[in-house]
Amino acid sequence: MRILAINDISCVGKCSLTVALPVLSACGATVDILPTALLSTHTGGFKGYTFLNLDEEMKKICDHWESLGLRYDVIYSGYLGSRAQIEFVKDVKRRFLKEGGKVVVDPVLGDNFKFYAGFDEEFAAGMRSLCAEADYILPNETEAYLLTGERDYSKALAALAAFCPHPVITGADTAEGYFLYAWEDGEYRMPLKKVEGNFHGAGDVFASAFSGCIGGGYSLRDALSLSTEFTYRSILRTAEEVEDKKYGMNYEKELWILTDAFKGK
């Protein structure tokens, strides 16, 4: 299985490609990377970070790849550094996705009902158009709201399903508990175990594991079950071991969950 991960390199604060590479490798994938930006740290909680946009370099990288005849089983995109990159990812799909391959889009826009630094409504509209080209999208509850304007999770899920076959709202607090909402043929609500706190990078840990599972041929429900289990165990470990949560998740010692599951595959 060959997977292309399109995401930024945040040098400190585990997220994006520094998470995607080990997690997808643990799923047995050959992982190629297309970096969207180079940052000294991610943008969520550090001050004074550096940011190098890689728009032009991405084009050159892909032009070179054309000569190698590369094709991917899964293209997984995460943090995109500009509106132009959103259009470029659509182009990457047309050029490099295998026939029958899958596109997973994590529409990274915000958290805690706020945009991350540098994103706005116009960027969200662009991200919506990329979601329309994906097989699976993985918005958190904030992103589901920013993409649809709906705060009710069932309504937001149905609105997302109008343009993407399999939206997954990755964590939703309701009066009845904490759930993941996925669209299969209709709404599928899966209870999640909630750990209080804000775990930076959890979305990337989950999205990477999920992309690996989809690439490995898991059904939607089995992919969700394995990737949420891996994420939950990583969150528990992080809650215990990591004081300053902006440095990201301690998922490394839970990678065995994925290597074990993929042993016979």
Ligand code: PXL
């Ligand atoms: O984890 C999402 C993410 C990815 N990449 C960058 C970010 C964030 C969230 O803050 O800042 C650069």
